[in-house]
Amino acid sequence: AQSVSQHNHHVILSEAASLELGCNYSYGGTVNLFWYVQYPGQHLQLLLKYFSGDPLVKGIKGFEAEFIKSKFSFNLRKPSVQWSDTAEYFCAVNPNDMRFGAGTRLTVKP
Amino acid sequence: DTEVTQTPKHLVMGMTNKKSLKCEQHMGHRAMYWYKQKAKKPPELMFVYSYEKLSINESVPSRFSPECPNSSLLNLHLHALQPEDSALYLCASSQVRDSPYEQYFGPGTRLTVT
Numbered sequence: 001a002q003s004v005s006q007h008n009h010h011v012i013l014s015e016a017a018s019l020e021l022g023c024n025y026s027y028g029g030t031v032n033l034f035w036y037v038q039y040p041g042q043h044l045q046l047l048l049k050y051f052s053g054d055p056l057v058k059g060i061k062g063f064e065a066e067f068i069k070s071k072f073s074f075n076l077r078k079p080s081v082q083w084s085d086t087a088e089y090f091c092a093v094n095p096n097d098m099r100f101g102a103g104t105r106l107t108v109k110p
Numbered sequence: 111d112t113e114v115t116q117t118p119k120h121l122v123m124g125m126t127n128k129k130s131l132k133c134e135q136h137m138g139h140r141a142m143y144w145y146k147q148k149a150k151k152p153p154e155l156m157f158v159y160s161y162e163k164l165s166i167n168e169s170v171p172s173r174f175s176p177e178c179p180n181s182s183l184l185n186l187h188l189h190a191l192q193p194e195d196s197a198l199y200l201c202a203s204s205q206v207r208d209s210p211y212e213q214y215f216g217p218g219t220r221l222t223v224t
Contacts, residue, residue: 044215051210100152
């Protein structure tokens with residue numbers, strides 16, 4: 001079945017640690033890839049997106065993601081997390097309409 | 111202006127009530143969406159409007175009735191809801207329905223059905 005998989009349900013890090021959140025999808029053909037973030041009590045915001053071109057995309061707040069076509073992956077990274085990065089992170093794929101992964105809750109300890 | 115607004119922010123309704131949720135955007139987007147999000151879960155697509163016409167209804171019960179009066183407005187009419195319908199209802203818009211356009215989300219309406 002077509003799906004979006006996020007492997008980590010809850011990640012706990014200390015400030016300044018590096019972050020990598022996994023995302024795999026199983027849609028064939030051309031897809032567009034997104035990472036959204038939902039801070040506590042706030043609405044979903046776009047972190048970054050990939051449509052074509054350079055597979056390494058940079059987003060807001062120091063986040064980046066790498067599209068690896070052969071692995072059907074679009075992992076999110078940040079070299080050094082801050083307490084303010086505590087949030088829910090959703091990977092999404094748009095073959096026609098947006099389909100979200102289950103989400104990863106990130107808790108950053110001060 | 112990249113804002114999608116939703117009213118009300120919170121809504122408590124009984125199972126026999128009729129209420130409506132409202133969504134508005136002024137970005138000139140021609141695709142608008144309703145999602146349902148339960149706690150600690152991802153948003154689930156309910157309806158898609160493209161150029162004010164309903165394109166997708168993801169097998170949503172008829173107690174939810176969407177309406178798109180014009181290109182800036184999207185309503186969700188609620189009637190005879192069940193307690194399990196309690197959730198955060200999100201509205202989103204995008205330039206047009208087909209990818210590669212990202213969606214802009216509103217803050218949501220927190221609905222509680224008693």
